[in-house]
Every structure is written in C-alpha cells, then in structure tokens.
Amino acid sequence: MRETIPRVVIVGGGFGGLAAAKALKNAPVKVILIDRTNHHLFQPLLYQVATSVLTPGHIGSPIRGIVGKQQNTTVILGEVNGVDKDKKLVWVTDADRNCVPVAYDFLILATGVTHSYFGHNEFAEFAPGLKSLADAVAIRNKILQAFEQAEAEEDPTRHRDLLTFVLVGAGPTGVEMASAIALLVHNTLKSEFRRINPESARIILLDMAPRVLGSFSEGLSSAAKERLEKLGVEVRLGHGADRIDADGVVVAGERIFSKTVVWTAGVAPSPAGKWLNAATDRAGRVRVQPDLTVPDHPEIFVLGDTASLDQDGKPLPGVAQVAMQQGRYAGKLIRRRIVGQSPPAPFRYFDKGNMAVVGKGFAVLQSGKVRISGFLAWLAWAAVHLQFLAQSSLRVTVFVQWVWTYLTGQRGSRLIVNHHGTEPPKPTNEKASAAPSVLTTVSK
C-alpha cells in the first residue's frame, strides 16, 4: 500500500539538492535524497585539491553525515537514469540493482553539470576537466608526477614538455588553478629538487575570449591578468585550443608542447532535460517556470546548474548561490503546498556578488557597484568560502590549513595516489628507457 505522507524525491546532493532537503526538515513529508556519490562536494575549492593545498576530505562531506539527524530524510547512494513522469517514478541504479523504480509525489532534479569540450570530445583523453574529487586527485597526480618525471629524466630537452602546464579556459577555475600552480612552483617545490629547477616551469592560461574572468568588470579582469603575469603565468587570449593531443596543445597554428593540459572551459548540463523530455535552452538546461517547476508538471522542480531561468532578461548564472537559493525556494514551496498555505512569490535570485582568488593574498570581488581587488577582497573570499563549507569541522580544518599554507608555503597533501593499482609507470618510449642513466652515473 502507498504511504499517505507525501514523498519528495531529490536527485543530487549538491548545493541545490542539499538546500532543498534542509528546507524540508520540518515539513510533513518523507524525503528521499539520491546521489551517485556519497558526498556533498564544495566545488569552488576543487582547484585547491588539484594543486595540493587541501585534501579531498577538506571539501567533501558525507551526505549522510550532513542530513543524518534529519529524521524525515533517507539517503540513497545510486545513479538516476531516467524519469517516468506519468507513473511518477525515477529509475535508480545502485551497487547491485539496475533501474529500480522509486516513486515520488514531488520530484526535485538538481543534478548539476558535466564537462563540455564544445564538440571536441577527443580532447577529453588529454585534457581532463575538474568537476569531481576523483578529477581533482587525478590532476594533482598529473601535476606532481610531471615534476618527478622531469627530475628523473635523462634528456633535458624533455624537461620543457614535462614542466609546461596549460590551462584551457580563463574563467574563475582556470585563473585560480594557474595562480595556484604558480605558488606551488615558487613557494613549495622550489628548493626540493636537485636536477631540475621547478621555478623554470611554464604555466600557460589560454582562452579564446579577449580577457580573463569574462563575467567580471573590465577593471577587475585586468587586475587579475596583471596579477597572474606577476606570478609568472603566460596569459594568451583571443585564441582557443585548435587541437589537444598527447604532445600538448595547438593554438593559432602554434604547437605548445606539454604533458599536463587541464580543461577549465565549458560545462554541459546533466541529461535531466532528456529524462523529462522537456524544453531546454541552447546549452541543454531545462527551461523552468518562475516557480522552478517544469511546464504542465507542478510536481517536478529543476534547480541549479541543470535549470535555465531568465531574470531581468538575462539567464541566471551557474553558480552555487543560485542553486542554494533555488533549493530553499523549492523546499519552501512544497511545504506550503502540502500544509495548504498560499505559494511564495515567484523565485528571485539575490546576487551577493562574485569572487575569484588570484594567488596568495589577492582576490577580485564584484558585488553590485562594489569592485575590489587585493588583500581585502581575498579576506572576504576566504571568509565566504569558509562560511559555506558544509560542516563546522571542515571550517576549522580548512582555516588551519590555509593559515599554515599562507605562513609556510607547505601544502595539505602532495601525495601521488594511484587508486588503480601499484604498477610503476611504464617507460613512454624505447629510446628514453634504453639511454644510460645519469642517476646511476651520479650514484657511483
């Protein structure tokens, strides 16, 4: 027999889904929160895991730990593969069962985005993107491994490729990563190698746009660019990557040899639009109504990066604040409907501003008419990011790590962790492996 308490199924325990679940804490509903990972991820600090400042545990929190005390909420680890709007079911694949139907009275889809290579999926093999903890650890491995390989490499001409780091996309993630790699090189690694000089590393930030941080004002963009250049980052604008392969990147006909290319450019929404067979915008985000529901389905909400909603003639940006505010709104709307109260006014995003950090003690901040760059903006950036971490224990540990890194240049985790086994890396070409070893010569 079907329960009489309404069931709210939330797909996605990111910023939007989690905010919706929390907003339903005291509502007379049964909440089922489904995510394909067991953790909520604070994506704005992923670049700090990729560049060794923080560890994965600093920015990921078990979803069960966050909502564990919320008695009306059940957490399921599983991947949703589809929605049956007529039968009001979602299909979930978990560890040992395929396509299990889970019934809902209300459905909230907050499944975020994935990487988009703008039609060049062949780039993915050589230029990983940064979206999950696994991505961040893989990129961290790649960056640290490049220095290790260069130190062991007999042929100095190969050092150039190994110590060239290319970031494709000069939005906040590209800018933050480029500056963080520069600090890694100049502050942390500089005195630890004997056969290479880590400070000789080239860090190149590419974008086809005419300026970095395109969503910020021109003044803040140029302040960020100037800061990047001071840190030794080569900023190349006006041309995207024509080709990315095992040897590096081709930009405007020029080959940049590199063994570490990171994709910090486009994103594409999750397939929620296909599951619902609903209208989407050009990017594939589900077009929602001002109350965040899908047309003709007042029981289905789509939130955050997966949703498309215009405000004052412009689409809302794919940022955490939008997702959180929408999550709270959807939770409140469902609660009010169930208890028979009038619905809230249509959703309106309150923009608290944008920030991006550019190296040590420097950030840019834009909020309404306020535009600041420098140390004050960096303090504001640090305070806001600490405040939005999911658990208070993380606020303490991240704060301590930041102070330690700020004062000493030391990082939270520089481990190269191979999660797929313990095999040593295979030689990349015959010639290199057959060459007489300088290492053995040195040790004689």
Ligand SMILES: Cc1cc2nc3c(=O)[nH]c(=O)nc-3n(C[C@H](O)[C@H](O)[C@H](O)COP(=O)(O)OP(=O)(O)OC[C@H]3O[C@@H](n4cnc5c(N)ncnc54)[C@H](O)[C@@H]3O)c2cc1C
């Ligand atoms: C590297 C990076 C840096 C960023 N920096 C900033 C920043 O500085 N400031 C800012 O405001 N925003 C930033 N963002 C954007 C911000 O993180 C997103 O806007 C925000 O996470 C959107 O929230 P969401 O709830 O829509 O999706 P997400 O937070 O991405 O959550 C989606 C959840 O759905 C789950 N999921 C997806 N598909 C399925 C499925 N089929 N079945 C089950 N579960 C599924 C995922 O595991 C995930 O937990 C950044 C994003 C990235 C990637």
